[in-house]
Amino acid sequence: MSQPIIADNKPARVSLKNGKQYAFCVCGRSESQPFCDGSHQGTGLTPKMFTAEKDGDAFLCQCKHTANPPFCDGTHKTFSDDQVGQ
Numbered sequence: 274m275s276q277p278i279i280a281d282n283k284p285a286r287v288s289l290k291n292g293k294q295y296a297f298c299v300c301g302r303s304e305s306q307p308f309c310d311g312s313h314q315g316t317g318l319t320p321k322m323f324t325a326e327k328d329g330d331a332f333l334c335q336c337k338h339t340a341n342p343p344f345c346d347g348t349h350k351t352f353s354d355d356q357v358g359q
């Protein structure tokens with residue numbers, strides 16, 4: 274199984290709709306961050322499906338190392354700009 278790529282070293286602010294299901298990119302290869310675009314094929318990684326529990330903005334992880342996916346937990350602060358894309 275492949276390791277996730279650090280898509281960015283900051284979270285993405287997205288507007289979620291209560292009750293809607295989303296596919297959160299886990300592999301870091303999607304061009305539609307923070308959501309899945311199918312680029313995980315062949316990595317052994319699969320997107321994390323989640324259902325929004327309220328309307329409003331959320332900060333979703335783009336470093337792909339959060340302990341609380343799909344949400345940012347601050348872990349991205351340990352990654353430098355040089356590590357983005359690796």
Ligand code: FES
Pocket residue numbers: 281282283284285333334335336337338339344345346347348349350
């Ligand atoms: S973007 Fe991954 S923990 Fe913040």
